Amino acid sequence: SNVAGLAPTITSATITGTPTVGQTLTAHSTGVTGVPTPTESYQWLSGGKAIPGANSSTYLVSSADYNQPITVTITETNSVGVASATSVPTAAVVGLAPTITSATITGTPTVGQTLTAHSAGVTGTPTPTESYQWLSGAKAIPNATGSTYLVQSSDYNQPITVTITETNTLGHASATSTPTKVTGVSPAVTTPQITVSGISPAGVGALTWSPSQTSGGATISGYQVEYSTDGGKTWITVPSSDVSGTSATIPGLSIGKAYSFRVVTQSSMGAVASAKIRATTFTQGPLDLPSRPFAAYHAGFSATLSNFRAIENTLKEISALRISRITLVGYAIYETRAKNGHGRYLTMNQVIQLAKSRALSAEKYLRMVDRRLHLAPPQFIINVKILNGKSHITNFELYRRVSLKV
Known part of the structure; x- marks a missing residue:
């Protein structure tokens, strides 16, 4: 008769190796018997759950196993039967401190364009948190801590880099990109030009100015108006509530006192100030309107080109000072x-x-001039002034004119 075989037996299963992400564990069996000789198979488990495809005598610990115990079940099989043993669980799998191979920048390094930071070769368990710091000319840019960066005019001609830092509970690692130099049009901000300045009889100053122009991606954040009572040695800042767009109203000035005004453009290139301009209390009158001479009995008002420009400036000042009533005196x-x-x-x-x-x-x-300048016309009050006789008059033009009085 045929000799009968023996079903397999196994005394124990054990694991050697360090239970750390990225390390290799090895399964060992002891006390294995059986005739014919059993075939050995393996099933690795993480946190008590079978790991799909983990069926060899070794196992490479993955990040998915972080903080979980690892076990292995070894099964012995022959034609007579099967037997299994499961190892004692390892300690919970330990993570890995972060690593990063490189940081790079994509995008066009020109003022006004957006650059994007990229990391490569990042490892670590638990998964690292990524943070960024952009630098211009090797100096950290305040608040530039996102994965993208909008190039500013202040970066012009400077090398831009980004440092990417990977952080988890076990540590951190950083990499800094290769510098990329900002090119393009040189950013600039022109000086604001004061077009009207004056002080009303009530002591209210008024300024208007043409806005600064920008190039090369420079930006303007606003205007600051200042005045001086000592010829520009010291300057007093007008509250921002009195500044609107490209005009300002300055109450509380002294009648008859000379003031200097200037406008400072606040921009990405820093402060750009206008040339100072002097102003005193607006003439309370009368102010002769410049015109061509009136013929003895003619009434038509006309002006030369230089007269016209002087009248333009007067009307701009009246508008800026918000003077609503004007008296015109005909002589x-x-x-x-x-x-x-x-x-x-x-x-x-x-x-x-x-x-x-x-x-x-x-x-x-x-x-007509008000319409041309798109100004709101004031209310005009008409008065006359008559001189009796002319034998004592040495300057007839004094009584062949029109004057303006606020």
């Missing part, structure tokens, strides 16, 4: 023996109408 001479050139004497009423017509003609002209 004329009444003389009982004067003729108008057509054989008729001018009566007092006619002389008054002549003076009034001169003022109305000037009003029409001023309204």
